[in-house]
Amino acid sequence: MDAAGLFRQMARARAFEDATSALWREGRISGEMHLGTGEEAVAAGVVASLRPGDAVALDHRPTPVLTVLGVDLAGMLAEMLGMESGIHRGRAGHMHLMSRTLLASSSGIVGSSAPLGAGFALAGRALRPGSVAVAFFGDGAMNQGMLLETLNLAAAWSLPLLLVCKDNGWSITTRTDAVTGGDPVARARGFGLETVDVDGGDVGAVAEAAADAIDRARNGEGPSFLRARVPRLDGHFLGDALVRAARSPAGDGRQLLGDVTSAALSRTGGGLGDRARSVVRLLDLMRRARREDRDTRHDPLERARSTVGQEVASRLEAEALAEVGRAVAAAGGAH
Amino acid sequence: MARLEFGAAIDAAVAEAMARDPRVIVLGEDVHTLRAPLFARFGPRRVLSAPISEAAFVGAAVGAAMGGLRPIAELMLVDFVGSCLDSLLNQASKVEGFTHGDWKVPLVVRATCGGGYGDGGQHEQALWGLLAGIPGLSVVVPSTPADAHGLMTAALRHDGPVIFLEHKLLSRSWLEFLGAGGRKTVSFDVPPDGVEGEVLAGEEVPLGVAAIRRHGDGLTIVSLAVGVHRAIAAAEILAREGIDCDVLDLRSVRPLDRVAVVASVARTGRLLVVDEDYREFGLSGELAAAVLEAGLSPRFARVCVDGTIPYARHLEDLALPSVARIAEAARELARVSPDLPGHG
Numbered sequence: 304m305d306a307a308g309l310f311r312q313m314a315r316a317r318a319f320e321d322a323t324s325a326l327w328r329e330g331r332i333s334g335e336m337h338l339g340t341g342e343e344a345v346a347a348g349v350v351a352s353l354r355p356g357d358a359v360a361l362d363h364r365p366t367p368v369l370t371v372l373g374v375d376l377a378g379m380l381a382e383m384l385g386m387e388s389g390i391h392r393g394r395a396g397h398m399h400l401m402s403r404t405l406l407a408s409s410s411g412i413v414g415s416s417a418p419l420g421a422g423f424a425l426a427g428r429a430l431r432p433g434s435v436a437v438a439f440f441g442d443g444a445m446n447q448g449m450l451l452e453t454l455n456l457a458a459a460w461s462l463p464l465l466l467v468c469k470d471n472g473w474s475i476t477t478r479t480d481a482v483t484g485g486d487p488v489a490r491a492r493g494f495g496l497e498t499v500d501v502d503g504g505d506v507g508a509v510a511e512a513a514a515d516a517i518d519r520a521r522n523g524e525g526p527s528f529l530r531a532r533v534p535r536l537d538g539h540f541l542g543d544a545l546v547r548a549a550r551s552p553a554g555d556g557r558q559l560l561g562d563v564t565s566a567a568l569s570r571t572g573g574g575l576g577d578r579a580r581s582v583v584r585l586l587d588l589m590r591r592a593r594r595e596d597r598d599t600r601h602d603p604l605e606r607a608r609s610t611v612g613q614e615v616a617s618r619l620e621a622e623a624l625a626e627v628g629r630a631v632a633a634a635g636g637a638h
Numbered sequence: 639m640a641r642l643e644f645g646a647a648i649d650a651a652v653a654e655a656m657a658r659d660p661r662v663i664v665l666g667e668d669v670h671t672l673r674a675p676l677f678a679r680f681g682p683r684r685v686l687s688a689p690i691s692e693a694a695f696v697g698a699a700v701g702a703a704m705g706g707l708r709p710i711a712e713l714m715l716v717d718f719v720g721s722c723l724d725s726l727l728n729q730a731s732k733v734e735g736f737t738h739g740d741w742k743v744p745l746v747v748r749a750t751c752g753g754g755y756g757d758g759g760q761h762e763q764a765l766w767g768l769l770a771g772i773p774g775l776s777v778v779v780p781s782t783p784a785d786a787h788g789l790m791t792a793a794l795r796h797d798g799p800v801i802f803l804e805h806k807l808l809s810r811s812w813l814e815f816l817g818a819g820g821r822k823t824v825s826f827d828v829p830p831d832g833v834e835g836e837v838l839a840g841e842e843v844p845l846g847v848a849a850i851r852r853h854g855d856g857l858t859i860v861s862l863a864v865g866v867h868r869a870i871a872a873a874e875i876l877a878r879e880g881i882d883c884d885v886l887d888l889r890s891v892r893p894l895d896r897v898a899v900v901a902s903v904a905r906t907g908r909l910l911v912v913d914e915d916y917r918e919f920g921l922s923g924e925l926a927a928a929v930l931e932a933g934l935s936p937r938f939a940r941v942c943v944d945g946t947i948p949y950a951r952h953l954e955d956l957a958l959p960s961v962a963r964i965a966e967a968a969r970e971l972a973r974v975s976p977d978l979p980g981h982g
């Protein structure tokens with residue numbers, strides 16, 4: 304796909320996430336609303352190499368991939384609004400969006416997309432020769448047992464599977480590297496998978512790496528692991544307490560900081576060094592939670608703008624906004 | 639005596655145990671933020687942030703308990719127990735039986751449970767029936783801050799594995815974290831008496847002892863967690879219609895206070911179970927068995943969850959036990975007369 308085509312998909316995905324965010328703020332979407340803002344280049348870049356008969360297993364940020372795949376936007380929005388006109392008649396919600404016709408399935412259980420993807424690959428090999436499956440998950444999921452077991456299973460059975468790790472550095476409020484031994488890419492290589500490490504904010508790089516890996520899988524040359532580093536632009540979920548506290552220490556963060564301070568000064572407790580280590584770590588997390596913004600350095604959409612030129616970018620964004628606006632209206636989300 | 643929120647009442651029991659006993663540790667995903675005050679007070683060696691590796695860290699907590707520590711492993715949402723079921727089903731629950739009581743596993747697994755805030759079918763399950771189905775585990779599900787504090791205090795003194803379930807609708811902090819996210823545009827049907835209340839510091843609520851929340855001779859309603867508050871609200875409506883209910887709060891699922899249930903049902907001749915867990919193969923059926931085994935044959939009905947909990951708020955409200963559903967089931971039960979001796 305050309306640069307404009309990729310940008311167009313990224314713009315559609317972003318417009319969809321932003322519309323979702325607005326509806327969430329109005330109180331019309333419930334539950335833990337995890338946006339995929341920052342992951343648009345991964346979604347557009349990987350899906351560009353997929354064709355009918357391929358399958359995708361998704362995590363708790365499924366909407367950018369589903370948008371690019373072509374799931375009905377009004378139906379997805381209506382689902383999030385809990386309406387009968389939703390793609391699952393309001394039964395599933397945003398963490399469990401699926402499309403049987405597109406062979407796409409998401410789940411809110413961290414790590415579960417990997418074995419599901421392996422099964423999609425197994426079924427694809429048997430029933431749709433030449434097809435592939437893709438499993439998307441985060442860096443935190445790389446510590447989940449079922450995912451690690453799947454790395455082995457995919458290699459052992461030489462499955463036509465691409466495992467895509469969207470590495471944003473976070474597991475909710477935990478820095479993933481603080482609870483991880485070794486490097487995810489080296490880990491996958493240790494299981495005998497082909498690996499590739501790309502800048503997940505660079506849509507061209509993602510598209511190229513994914514195309515290679517997917518080609519290999521189609522040709523029966525086995526599974527690959529693609530790590531794409533991505534920013535997390537809207538916290539873990541909308542209303543993320545840590546991000547709110549970090550952005551407004553005197554407002555939303557006041558209670559947390561007060562509680563932490565008085566606890567650290569308790570008469571009884573750990574040694575002074577232990578207490579200090581804890582407080583320093585919490586302050587460091589707040590500092591990091593404040594950092595990722597929609598600027599030209601972090602935001603994949605801003606970065607992709609230069610690949611198509613300002614004029615084309617603006618036109619494609621306007622079209623995406625109009626399309627999503629129509630979907631919001633059709634879903635009954637407009638006022 | 640202090641007035642505490644539900645979550646704070648639990649944390650106070652944990653803090654008290656940690657201050658008293660250096661063997662008590664906390665581990666789980668994001669505990670440095672979810673339990674930030676404990677983290678700041680006791681340091682990262684006693685409040686350990688875990689990777690998303692439930693099988694490993696709950697399994698490790700079992701080993702740590704066998705090795706002499708008294709860990710609290712936090713599961714965030716009980717729905718995630720699927721990822722670490724082996725450590726509870728085949729490890730923690732078996733050690734005492736295998737060693738004929740010689741070796742015990744003083745482990746507490748703390749997890750949130752329950753719905754009512756639109757999080758969908760993988761994040762709102764009760765699952766206490768599933769877990770209480772495993773001999774060797776204790777499962778407690780408090781409905782008030784006082785019980786939350788008292789049951790956590792008891793769990794931390796208990797020498798066997800205890801699953802401590804914290805209903806999210808009773809916990810302002812969890813509801814804020816998972817449901818509201820700083821929004822003023824959403825509201826939840828939160829039972830006021832469950833969310834905040836008087837707590838006696840250090841006072842234990844023994845495992846396996848139910849509490850009578852309301853007295854009445856016409857009907858026994860047995861419930862737990864949020865269901866207790868819904869049942870009390872229904873009982874107030876029913877009382878105005880001339881149906882007087884006993885409302886029994888189990889507090890523990892296992893051990894189950896069969897004596898309390900049987901005593902009440904023997905008096906009323908009617909048993910209504912209000913259970914946010916799945917209807918089939920669970921607590922409600924167990925309660926029916928308990929009264930049958932005691933030789934009673936009461937009128938029986940249950941208000942439970944039938945299938946996958948729907949995401950849409952209006953459908954979810956219909957799926958979870960509500961005051962309306964409880965009152966309706968109670969009226970139905972009261973219409974037919976029990977055939978126990980002494981009841982006509």
Ligand SMILES: Cc1ncc(C[n+]2csc(CCOP(=O)(O)OP(=O)(O)O)c2C)c(N)n1
Nearest residue numbers: 411412413441442443444473474475718721
């Ligand atoms: C088995 C399981 N454990 C814990 C959770 C709670 N949880 C939801 S998202 C998340 C973090 C996931 O991190 P990562 O895989 O890196 O994805 P990210 O959210 O960073 O995109 C956690 C711990 C869950 N949903 N499932």
Ligand SMILES: [Mg+2]
Nearest residue numbers: 441442443473
């Ligand atoms: Mg992550």
